[in-house]
Each structure stands twice: as C-alpha cells, then as structure tokens.
Amino acid sequence: MGGVNLDSLRITNRDLDELTGLDISDLSMGWGTRPSVFRHPRLRVSWLINQVMVLTVALVLWLPVCLVVSRNLMGQVMGVFMGVGIGGAIATTVAHGFYGIHKGAQLQVLSHLLDEVDRFNEMIKAVEILEELRQADGSSKRLSLDNPDAIKEALHLTRESLVCGLMSDKIMRKHQRFIARRHELFASIETNLSSLQTLQASDMAGDYGQLLNEALQVGTSVHQELRKLNSSP
Numbered sequence: 700m701g702g703v704n705l706d707s708l709r710i711t712n713r714d715l716d717e718l719t720g721l722d723i724s725d726l727s728m729g730w731g732t733r734p735s736v737f738r739h740p741r742l743r744v745s746w747l748i749n750q751v752m753v754l755t756v757a758l759v760l761w762l763p764v765c766l767v768v769s770r771n772l773m774g775q776v777m778g779v780f781m782g783v784g785i786g787g788a789i790a791t792t793v794a795h796g797f798y799g800i801h802k803g804a805q806l807q808v809l810s811h812l813l814d815e816v817d818r819f820n821e822m823i824k825a826v827e828i829l830e831e832l833r834q835a836d837g838s839s840k841r842l843s844l845d846n847p848d849a850i851k852e853a854l855h856l857t858r859e860s861l862v863c864g865l866m867s868d869k870i871m872r873k874h875q876r877f878i879a880r881r882h883e884l885f886a887s888i889e890t891n892l893s894s895l896q897t898l899q900a901s902d903m904a905g906d907y908g909q910l911l912n913e914a915l916q917v918g919t920s921v922h923q924e925l926r927k928l929n930s931s932p
Contacts, residue, residue: 705827705851705854708823708851708855709820710816710820710858710861715813715816718862718869719809719868719869725742726742726745727803728803728806728809728810729802729806730798730799731800731802731803731805731806732796732799732800732803733810733813734807735814750792750795750796753792753796754788757788758784758788760788761784761785761787761788761791762784762785764784765783766781766784768780769781806872808871812861812864812868816861816865819854819857819858822857823854826850852894856891856894863887
C-alpha cells in the first residue's frame with residue numbers, strides 16, 4: 700500500500716462544512732448539538748466545558764446591565780439585581796443548551812451521516828496504522844493487507860456514498876419538497892453499494908475482509924438513510 704495517499708480520501712471538517720452548508724464540529728452541526736455527544740464521555744466533558752463558557756459569557760453580559768440599573772439604589776436592592784443577573788445568566792445558558800439539543804434532534808439523518816463519516820475516518824486511520832506496522836516489520840505476513848488496491852477502491856466507493864448522502868441531505872433541507880436531483884444522488888448510492896458488495900464477495904480473507912466489511916456496513920447505513928429521504932414526501 701506504499702505510495703497510496705489516504706489523506707485524499709479522508710473527509711475533513713472543511714469538507715463537511717462545504718457539503719452540509721453548516722459549521723460542523725465534534726460537538727455541533729450548525730446551531731444543533733450532535734446526539735453522539737451524549738454517547739461518548741470525552742465529548743460529554745467537552746460539551747459541559749462549552750456550557751461553562753456560555754455561562755461565563757452570559758454573566759459578562761447580564762451583570763454589568765444589572766449593576767448599571769442598581770448603581771444609584773440601596774445595597775439590599777443591588778443584591779436583588781445581582782441575583783437577577785446571575786439567574787438570567789443561568790437561564791440563558793440552560794435555554795442555549797436545550798435549543799441546541801432540540802435543533803440536533805431535527806437533524807437526525809445528518810447526525811447519522813456524520814457518525815458514519817467519523818467511522819470512515821477511523822477506518823482510514825486503521826489502514827494507515829497497519830501500513831506503518833508493516834513497514835516497521837516487513838517480515839511479518841500477519842500485518843500485511845491481502846489486497847491493498849481493492850481496499851483503496853472500497854474506501855473510495857464508501858467516501859463517494861457518504862459525500863452523496865451529505866449532498867442529498869443538504870438539498871432536502873434546502874428544499875423540503877420533491878427535488879429531481881435526489882434521484883441522481885440516490886442512484887449513485889445504489890451503484891457504490893452494489894460495487895462494495897461485489898468486492899466483499901470476491902475476497903473476505905484477513906484484515907482486508909474485515910476492513911471491507913466495515914466499509915460495506917458504512918455504505919449500507921448511508922443507503923438506508925437515503926431511502927428514508929427518497930421516500931419522504
């Protein structure tokens with residue numbers, strides 16, 4: 700697999716921003732919070748840290764206003780206004796959090812596709828690690844991939860399916876009614892999935908078989924999500 704540039708297959712955050720029309724990160728998709736955040740401890744901690752930052756900004760905005768309003772009033776009244784400011788900041792933070800969760804729930808298909816992109820990028824990383832191990836111990840046949848060219852083809856087809864899925868979701872979000880373009884994208888998903896199934900049937904030995912099976916699972920998952928989009932009114 701030497702000489703193969705897997706970086707060209709990886710789907711970056713910049714690619715995701717362009718394909719979805721939203722600002723995509725590990726925590727968010729546009730204004731929505733990704734549901735996957737609450738399934739992974741590391742992401743949950745990052746989300747909580749983000750909420751603390753929101754609370755800090757809210758306090759910076761609320762407290763000066765309350766101080767200006769109460770500056771000519773007695774101390775006890777000033778304390779009340781300070782309490783109002785802190786309460787307002789907490790309420791703003793909670794509202795921000797729930798709004799993100801609500802928006803994320805409305806983007807279920809996109810959320811699923813983004814999870815599949817994460818899996819796809821992890822597959823590419825796994826191939827890179829196997830290649831590094833092979834180069835470090837060239838005498839070990841166990842570390843060698845059975846059919847590196849077919850692996851690259853499978854990854855390429857999976858990437859195309861993911862890109863088509865993300866484009867189709869973007870179109871469907873932009874145009875809620877029937878769009879002829881979605882049939883073209885859906886047909887591309889069907890073709891790529893069929894090609895992956897053919898590759899899987901040709902060779903299922905060793906690491907190649909495992910990686911190809913994972914690629915097929917990703918492609919099948921994208922295919923199922925696109926069926927939902929294609930059957931929607």
